[in-house]
Amino acid sequence: MINLAVSSQKGGVGKTTVSINLAHAFARAGVRTLLVDTDPQGSVGLSLTRQSRLLSGFYDFLQDPGIPLDRLIVPTRMETLALVASGQASDYEAGGGMGAHLARVRAFLRGAAARGFDICIIDTAAGLFGATGDVIASSDAIMIPQQAEPLGIRSVPKLLEGLNRLRIMNPRLTVLGVCLTMVQHELAESAQAAAALRQLLPAEMLFQTQVPRDPLFVRASARGLPVGALEGGAGVQAVFDSLRAEIEVKLQPGASSRANAG
Amino acid sequence: MDPLRSWLDAGEVQRLAARLIESVSDPAAPATMGEAGFDEGFVGFTGEGSAPAAPGPAASPLERHEPGHPVSAPPSASGPFLEKIRCFRDWMGREFAAAGVFILDREGAVIFHDGLDERFHVLARSLALASRRPGASTGNVHLKIGARIILEVIPVETACGCLVLGAVVPASLPPESVRTVREALAASASPASR
Ligand SMILES: Nc1ncnc2c1ncn2[C@@H]1O[C@H](COP(=O)(O)OP(=O)(O)OP(=O)(O)O)[C@@H](O)[C@H]1O
Ligand SMILES: [Mg+2]
Numbered sequence: 001m002i003n004l005a006v007s008s009q010k011g012g013v014g015k016t017t018v019s020i021n022l023a024h025a026f027a028r029a030g031v032r033t034l035l036v037d038t039d040p041q042g043s044v045g046l047s048l049t050r051q052s053r054l055l056s057g058f059y060d061f062l063q064d065p066g067i068p069l070d071r072l073i074v075p076t077r078m079e080t081l082a083l084v085a086s087g088q089a090s091d092y093e094a095g096g097g098m099g100a101h102l103a104r105v106r107a108f109l110r111g112a113a114a115r116g117f118d119i120c121i122i123d124t125a126a127g128l129f130g131a132t133g134d135v136i137a138s139s140d141a142i143m144i145p146q147q148a149e150p151l152g153i154r155s156v157p158k159l160l161e162g163l164n165r166l167r168i169m170n171p172r173l174t175v176l177g178v179c180l181t182m183v184q185h186e187l188a189e190s191a192q193a194a195a196a197l198r199q200l201l202p203a204e205m206l207f208q209t210q211v212p213r214d215p216l217f218v219r220a221s222a223r224g225l226p227v228g229a230l231e232g233g234a235g236v237q238a239v240f241d242s243l244r245a246e247i248e249v250k251l252q253p254g255a256s257s258r259a260n261a262g
Numbered sequence: 263m264d265p266l267r268s269w270l271d272a273g274e275v276q277r278l279a280a281r282l283i284e285s286v287s288d289p290a291a292p293a294t295m296g297e298a299g300f301d302e303g304f305v306g307f308t309g310e311g312s313a314p315a316a317p318g319p320a321a322s323p324l325e326r327h328e329p330g331h332p333v334s335a336p337p338s339a340s341g342p343f344l345e346k347i348r349c350f351r352d353w354m355g356r357e358f359a360a361a362g363v364f365i366l367d368r369e370g371a372v373i374f375h376d377g378l379d380e381r382f383h384v385l386a387r388s389l390a391l392a393s394r395r396p397g398a399s400t401g402n403v404h405l406k407i408g409a410r411i412i413l414e415v416i417p418v419e420t421a422c423g424c425l426v427l428g429a430v431v432p433a434s435l436p437p438e439s440v441r442t443v444r445e446a447l448a449a450s451a452s453p454a455s456r
Contacts, residue, residue, distance in 0.1 A: 133407075157270060160278035167282065169381050169407065175282040200272055205279050 001113035002251060003120045004176075005139040009159040010152060011126035014145040014181035015039075017217050019123035022247075024226035025240035026119055027081035034073065034117040037086040038135050039125040057087025062104045062131075069111040082117075105134045128162040136166045141174040141251060148183040148194045148210070156200070176250050177205040179243065182213040209243045212236070343451070347374045350450040358431050358439065361411075365447075366390070366426040373425070386415045386428035404434040418444045420451035 006019045016039070023035040038058050055074060061067050072084045112120050122139065124132040136142055144159060146152055156178075167173050178201060184190040190213075198206060216236055220227040228237030347365065351374070354360040362382070364375035370387045372380075389403045402416040410432040418425050427447055435443065 154270065157275050157278065160275060160282060164278060164281055165407075168385060168405075171381075200270065200275050201279050202276065202283060204283050 001109075001117050001120055002141060003109050003122065003139040004247070005122045005124055005132075005136050005142045006145065007124040007128065007132055007136060007142055008126055008144050008146065009128060009155050009162060010147070013126075013147045013152065014211065015126070016123050017221065018143075018145045018179065018181060018211065018243075019121050020221075021226045021228065021237070021240045022243060023081060023083075023121045024078075024228055025237065025244040026121070027078050028228070028237075029241070029244060030080060032116060032118045033081050034112050034115075034120045035081065035083040036112075036120060036122045037084065038122055038131055039086055040131075041086070041125065055085040055087065057085035058108065059131075060087040061108050062101060065104050065107050069108070069115060073112075073115070084112075101131070102134050102137060105131075105138045109138055128159075128166060133166060136163075136173065137170040139170070139173060141176050141247075143176040143207070143247070144178045145181045145211075146178045146197070148180045148190045148197075150189060150193045150196075153193050153197055153200075156197070174251070175205065176247060177201075177207055179207040179209065179211065181211040183210045184213045207243065207246055209239060209246055211239055211243075344374070346450040350447060351376055353446065354429055354443070358429065358435065358443070360429040360431050362428075362430040364428045366428070367422070368424045368426075370426075382413060382428060382430070385413060386426055389413075389415045390417055390426040402435070402440050406434075414440075416440055416443060416447075418447045418451075420448045421453055422451050425451060 006015045006022070008015055019035060023033050027033040036058055040059065055072075056067065057072055061069070061072060072087070073082050074085065075082050109120060122135055124135055126132075128136060142163070144163075146156070163173075163175055167175075178197065180194050180197065182190075183194055194210065214227075214236055216227050216230055216233055220230050220233065223230070226237075227233045228240065351360075351363045354363050362376055364383055364386070365373050366383060366387055367373050372383050375383065385405065389405060402414060404415065405413045407413055407430070412431050412434050414427075414429045414431050414435050416427045416429075416435075418427055425447065427443065429443075
């Protein structure tokens, strides 16, 4: 199983939106997908299931790793898509040492792998510390949604520094790259910011696919659905199919060593 | 595009990005990893003027210790080696809120650990190596790993040779504390009972 963390330094950049829709895209392609919400604010669970506030989830497992994972994994209408809410317990920061939590995050992911999922997509809280740090330190890969606006791009050096630091703890972490979100081609600033990022980052660090700004996303999340499930959502769903395809290529064995050799 | 350039050091961004793309060598190969760790998260050599972040208010257990003010009696050095080291570990937990402690020998082999991820060992090994400077005695090094998570790496001359102590603590240790810890570990690792 591949563990893919969806994280960013900044909040509100579209992590949850990307996580949900990407998970849906993988699941539609027949990939057995587990979507895990590790944001204590709990938006994935909130949008995908009505009663998610009452669901036990990821943080309950961190508090008590004795909880069987089957009690946390919530099936969806799609056979290939299941999710884990963030849960009730959230005194993570206050808890003991870092080693203990790392071990529990890893135990959680091993448990998920043992249940036959092919990919685990992990929506994280903004920032690269705390629980998010432990998730990234336990993941195989990370992708970083980034809003296409000049101010957001200013945070890129900080983000890269943070990721370099996390790679010390997790040397096998593949950085899939930055994915531009809420892109508005018709808006000069948005297009410029996108172009600037393209110039700034090596090509391997930036996804070709961009997520356009579209009111459908807001509507979809209000109704607790991936956008592809909405009427008129097929076009936007295609964006996530393309993102999925890019990720599959990047995750192919040898992809990073190729980049390395070049 | 150009306005962006004026806020960002493009060269720096490219250097950081290039490092992320590189596949990091096997975690078992300390040398390369250490280099990475050393540049990025390196907070500073103590006593070199690069001030580590001030410990947070009240919560920091370190604040209980005024400079020069003695901490509670260091672990007594009686009993078999491992027992003494365990006492030392408990003492580190009590005095400095160390969440994890491990000790490497001069070859870098782990001679004691209490469950911390082994990547910390690799990191400590390379930090210790990297901090070795010709003609100078080896100083301690700390690496900020997260909010209130610092890996403190302290080389200690003992009767068993130079050991490298790694401890995960909430705030970097001030020089007096480092001295106390050094003495405590040296005593714990000494064959003679005191
Ligand atoms: N491509 C898009 N087009 C239009 N609206 C979007 C798009 N992506 C996200 N949004 C909206 O922007 C808001 C923030 O998105 P989202 O919750 O996905 O960000 P986040 O990074 O998960 O935030 P947080 O850091 O708070 O977890 C939401 O209201 C969402 O519906
Ligand atoms: Mg979110």
